[in-house]
Amino acid sequence: MNSQLSNQTARQRILARLHASGTEQTDVPDAPLPSEISLAGDAKIERLAALMSAIRAEVYIVESDSWQDKLKQLARKRGWKRVLYGPQGPIGPEIESAWPADADDLPKLVAYTQPVESFKSELFQNIDVGITSTRGGVAETGAIALWPTPAEPRLLSLVPPVHVAVLDADTIYNSMTEMMAAERWTDGMPTNALFISGPSKTADIEFTLVFGVHGPKELIVLIRN
Amino acid sequence: MGSKTSFDFDSNIDTALNDGQLRKNLRNAMDILVEKRRAIFPDSDQLQQLRAAGNAIKRRALKKLPQLLEQLEAKCTANGIHVHWAEDTSQANHIILEIMRRHEASAVVKGKSMVSEEMHLNRFLEAHGLEGVETDLGEFIIQLNHETPSHIIVPAIHKNKDEVAAIFHEKLTGTPYTEDVEELTAIARRTLRERFADAKVGLSGVNFAIAETGTLLLVENEGNGRMCTTVPDVHVAVMGLEKVVEKLSDVPPLLRLLTGSATGQLITTYINMISSPRKADEKDGPKEVHLVILDNGRSSILADPQLRQTLLCIRCGTCLNHCPVYVRIGGHAYGHVYPGPIGKILTPQMEGLEKAGVLATASSLCGACGEVCPVKIPIPDLIRRLRYESYDQEAAAVVDGGGYKKNFAETMVWKGWELANRSPLLNELGTRVAGAMGNHLPKVGPLKQWTSVRTAPRIARKSLHQRLRDEGVNHE
Numbered sequence: 001m002n003s004q005l006s007n008q009t010a011r012q013r014i015l016a017r018l019h020a021s022g023t024e025q026t027d028v029p030d031a032p033l034p035s036e037i038s039l040a041g042d043a044k045i046e047r048l049a050a051l052m053s054a055i056r057a058e059v060y061i062v063e064s065d066s067w068q069d070k071l072k073q074l075a076r077k078r079g080w081k082r083v084l085y086g087p088q089g090p091i092g093p094e095i096e097s098a099w100p101a102d103a104d105d106l107p108k109l110v111a112y113t114q115p116v117e118s119f120k121s122e123l124f125q126n127i128d129v130g131i132t133s134t135r136g137g138v139a140e141t142g143a144i145a146l147w148p149t150p151a152e153p154r155l156l157s158l159v160p161p162v163h164v165a166v167l168d169a170d171t172i173y174n175s176m177t178e179m180m181a182a183e184r185w186t187d188g189m190p191t192n193a194l195f196i197s198g199p200s201k202t203a204d205i206e207f208t209l210v211f212g213v214h215g216p217k218e219l220i221v222l223i224r225n
Numbered sequence: 226m227g228s229k230t231s232f233d234f235d236s237n238i239d240t241a242l243n244d245g246q247l248r249k250n251l252r253n254a255m256d257i258l259v260e261k262r263r264a265i266f267p268d269s270d271q272l273q274q275l276r277a278a279g280n281a282i283k284r285r286a287l288k289k290l291p292q293l294l295e296q297l298e299a300k301c302t303a304n305g306i307h308v309h310w311a312e313d314t315s316q317a318n319h320i321i322l323e324i325m326r327r328h329e330a331s332a333v334v335k336g337k338s339m340v341s342e343e344m345h346l347n348r349f350l351e352a353h354g355l356e357g358v359e360t361d362l363g364e365f366i367i368q369l370n371h372e373t374p375s376h377i378i379v380p381a382i383h384k385n386k387d388e389v390a391a392i393f394h395e396k397l398t399g400t401p402y403t404e405d406v407e408e409l410t411a412i413a414r415r416t417l418r419e420r421f422a423d424a425k426v427g428l429s430g431v432n433f434a435i436a437e438t439g440t441l442l443l444v445e446n447e448g449n450g451r452m453c454t455t456v457p458d459v460h461v462a463v464m465g466l467e468k469v470v471e472k473l474s475d476v477p478p479l480l481r482l483l484t485g486s487a488t489g490q491l492i493t494t495y496i497n498m499i500s501s502p503r504k505a506d507e508k509d510g511p512k513e514v515h516l517v518i519l520d521n522g523r524s525s526i527l528a529d530p531q532l533r534q535t536l537l538c539i540r541c542g543t544c545l546n547h548c549p550v551y552v553r554i555g556g557h558a559y560g561h562v563y564p565g566p567i568g569k570i571l572t573p574q575m576e577g578l579e580k581a582g583v584l585a586t587a588s589s590l591c592g593a594c595g596e597v598c599p600v601k602i603p604i605p606d607l608i609r610r611l612r613y614e615s616y617d618q619e620a621a622a623v624v625d626g627g628g629y630k631k632n633f634a635e636t637m638v639w640k641g642w643e644l645a646n647r648s649p650l651l652n653e654l655g656t657r658v659a660g661a662m663g664n665h666l667p668k669v670g671p672l673k674q675w676t677s678v679r680t681a682p683r684i685a686r687k688s689l690h691q692r693l694r695d696e697g698v699n700h701e
Contacts (some may be wrong), residue, residue: 003319003320003323007309007310007320010310010311010316010520011310012292013312013465014310014312014518014520014524015291015295017296017520017524017525017528018290018291018294018466018524019291019526020528021524021527022528022530023288023291023528024288024289024291024531026284026288027289028284028285028288029273029281030282031277031280031281033274033275033278033478034275051491055494058450059365066263087311106455106536110262112508113508114508115508115509116456116508116509119508120422121422124418134487138492140491141230141481141491141492142491143496150504150507150508152508153507153508153509153510154507154509154510155455155456156453158448158451158452158546159694164441174648175477176476176477176480177474177477177561180473180474181474185438185473186438186472186473188439189438189439189473189498189500190500191501191502191503191504191507191510192497192498192500192501192510193440193500194451194494194495194496194497196494196495197494197495199445199494199496200447200448201446201492202362202363202383202410202447202489202494202495203379204361204363204366205362205381205386205389205406205409205410205606206250206253206386206406207253207257208386208406212410212414213247213362213410213413213414213447213448213449214414214418214421214447214448214449214451214452215448215451215452215495216359216445216448216682217265
């Protein structure tokens with residue numbers, strides 16, 4: 001194909017210019033990184049919670065075995081109608097077991113199990129909340145890490161107006177660097193990896209901070225301790 | 226002095242300086258950004274250490290640039306991402322056109338990308354009957370008003386909310402006039418959600434491309450970047466070839482520098498890392514991901530050891546915020562995609578000195594840009610270098626159009642200066658004449674122009690030599 005040919009030509013010519021530039025002969029001294037924070041377990045939770053709360057995330061520390069109670073409490077209080085989740089995900093069974101079939105004051109659970117092509121209008125128009133597990137947290141900057149999976153797809157944490165993220169306290173790392181190294185991210189990156197620090201926001205008009213410009217208007221983090 | 230430029234910089238500056246509203250909007254915004262940056266880097270020693278580390282990481286990436294690009298290509302390809310190379314913006318535009326045509330897409334939803342501005346992609350698509358839809362709120366506002374970004378990070382910073390209200394009311398059918406910023410944002414959300422859901426192709430820039438893992442990293446607060454890279458069937462990422470870094474572990478310090486310098490944030494709302502298209506069992510995400518690697522003059526910039534530092538830039542925009550010239554005239558006056566100090570050094574190297582060298586004159590050389598640059602680009606030194614190249618005082622000019630300002634009169638003046646300073650006799654004569662007549666020179670020509678906004682210095686009646694002799698100091 002013609003375009004493939006021109007792509008090859010462009011590639012060769014660009015690389016030839018880069019090699020000829022002499023850049024490879026530069027001497028680059030190493031510069032040490034500033035030391036990173038190193039906090040104890042509780043201090044990590046506190047720092048993450050404080051930083052994320054400061055940018056309008058709602059953070060609740062809950063008991064590991066009864067975290068669904070907080071979820072149901074929020075659902076009733078806020079009047080959520082339809083909650084999207086991944087039945088095959090790490091927290092799917094726990095959500096289902098906490099949802100009695102006959103409870104009409106709780107929102108309807110909607111499973112994200114089909115390709116988005118056949119689910120798009122439902123996803124964009126009829127879902128109030130998306131619930132996901134998380135891979136861990138970062139205390140230094142205040143953020144949660146997500147690696148979306150087939151069981152908990154990418155749009156689960158993006159399209160619904162509210163994102164509820166369930167975070168285990170013992171997966172909170174001091175820093176992004178520590179997390180990436182400890183979990184050996186370089187061994188194989190997923191299709192999509194995310195750090196999320198709060199609800200979607202903008203300050204593009206006169207620096208007035210507005211939440212929920214394109215993504216979730218609310219981010220609720222339940223830390224299971 | 227009249228310089229051969231494709232735009233009238235002087236007149237742009239005049240217009241901007243006389244626009245009270247613009248100056249007020251800019252002053253407010255830049256003060257906020259400067260203050261936020263100061264607050265996020267409270268420890269100066271730590272900041273200096275971080276800047277040195279950022280500089281070293283980016284310099285190492287430039288040193289290994291050809292290998293890293295090949296490694297990035299190999300990794301991305303293995304991950305299922307299609308990699309394209311473009312020597313110039315026209316090639317890059319045509320690559321995108323071909324992808325859109327193959328997927329019968331009439332529109333592309335766009336996340337914020339300065340490279341796509343550099344490509345004038347929207348204009349190109351329009352000429353081919355296709356639409357580029359800006360989805361970053363600031364970009365959306367200015368696109369509605371047929372404008373271009375005036376700032377790298379906050380593209381609509383020259384607009385206040387009354388102006389935005391008027392634009393929405395006028396350009397979005399059925400939108401009532403409102404100055405409520407929450408409501409204005411909600412209008413944009415509603416309008417653009419439909420576009421995201423319908424789009425077949427999404428486009429984004431790249432903040433860092435990680436060679437080690439074949440990962441494209443995007444930094445944002447709004448979530449429109451995630452929309453553009455997740456909802457449509459196809460995702461096209463465009464990057465300047467200097468965006469590649471070697472290792473995943475290079476990223477955290479660079480992120481800290483980028484978000485801290487750009488908006489005074491510890492971290493943005495989203496750090497979005499993309500390493501492959503949708504896999505067989507995945508439910509969403511694009512089925513095709515394309516990466517377009519653009520040169521457009523960058524490989525030539527790399528050829529000069531001093532000038533190549535321009536390519537360390539991570540596009541945080543903090544040099545704009547701290548520049549006394551940018552704060553007064555705003556981004557549009559520069560007449561090119563990249564405004565402010567970084568634009569002053571980047572644009573003349575891309576476009577040639579004859580076309581854009583005048584940008585390098587718009588600096589007081591106060592040094593602020595160099596002091597705040599998170600990767601320590603010596604911007605003032607590079608500005609001086611480009612000014613020097615404009616006169617080609619030695620035969621070493623490397624930038625296109627070097628020596629375009631060289632002229633007989635100025636050359637003769639400097640020759641005379643040289644002569645007067647080499648010959649004691651001429652020097653003596655010169656200082657005597659200057660002492661006697663210097664304060665009575667008629668204010669005409671360049672002198673008139675120069676003194677129209679400055680007070681001419683008073684020249685001493687007697688030279689220093691003369692005074693020392695009079696006072697009996699023996700300097701032999």
